[in-house]
Amino acid sequence: MDPASYVRTISELAARREAFAVAAVVKTEGSTLGKPGFKVVISKDGDVIHGTLGGGCPDGPIVQVGLETMETGVPRVVRVHLVDVTKAVEGTVKAESPDEIYVETNCGGVMEIYVEPYLPPHRLVIVGQGGRDELEDHLVHLGKRLGYEVVVVDHLPVLTEKPDETIDDLDFDLS
Numbered sequence: 001m002d003p004a005s006y007v008r009t010i011s012e013l014a015a016r017r018e019a020f021a022v023a024a025v026v027k028t029e030g031s032t033l034g035k036p037g038f039k040v041v042i043s044k045d046g047d048v049i050h051g052t053l054g055g056g057c058p059d060g061p062i063v064q065v066g067l068e069t070m071e072t073g074v075p076r077v078v079r080v081h082l083v084d085v086t087k088a089v090e091g092t093v094k095a096e097s098p099d100e101i102y103v104e105t106n107c108g109g110v111m112e113i114y115v116e117p118y119l120p121p122h123r124l125v126i127v128g129q130g131g132r133d134e135l136e137d138h139l140v141h142l143g144k145r146l147g148y149e150v151v152v153v154d155h156l157p158v159l160t161e162k163p164d165e166t167i168d169d170l171d172f173d174l175s
Contacts, residue, residue: 009041009050010118017120019044021066023113025053030109032082034058042066053113057082057105062113065101069117076115082107121149128154 013020024039025032034054041050046063053059058080065078078099085104124143128136136152143150 006039006041006050013041013043014118014120019070019117019119020049021069021115021117023053023062023066023115025111026077026114027112028109029111031107032109032111033107034111044070053111055105057103057107058101058111058113061101061103062115065113065115066117069115070119073117073119075117078113078115080111080113082109082111084108121147123151124148125151125153128152 010020010022021042022039023042025034025036027036028034032054034052038054039051040048040053040059040062042063043049046067048059048063053062061080062078065076069076076099078101081100081102082105083102084106124139126136126139126143136154140150140152
């Protein structure tokens with residue numbers, strides 16, 4: 001995996017304020033194509049948009065885990081058992097934990113994969129009344145400490161070249 005391409009991919013997603021997940025192999029046991037450090041970037045639509053976990057077999061179930069982490073906001077470590085069809089069916093039926101996944105392949109090994117969601121911060125829009133405002137300053141500080149992306153809209157200084165434009169005329173992308 002080209003590190004510059006990986007960084008560029010996640011930077012572009014973050015700049016567009018898109019949710020995504022990164023899944024990385026952290027440990028292997030036995031025979032596996034994936035090795036520690038292999039990783040994928042999973043889009044909010046469930047596509048692997050960068051990288052590999054060492055073959056197509058574990059990607060499908062890990063994409064599903066990535067989507068789940070984007071819904072909950074909670075990272076997970078899952079163990080992917082790369083076993084023959086009989087053991088895959090048996091393991092899936094008997095698995096007591098959603099963090100134990102059985103995949104049909106003849107590798108015979110196990111991969112531990114850390115899946116972490118990256119969610120855009122919530123946006124706090126503060127509409128000011130112009131001039132110095134201590135309440136506005138405190139709200140900005142509090143919003144940033146709570147992890148919000150803070151946007152302040154204030155008519156002083158003028159935000160537009162049309163001085164009689166109202167707040168209703170401004171376009172906010174609140175997604």
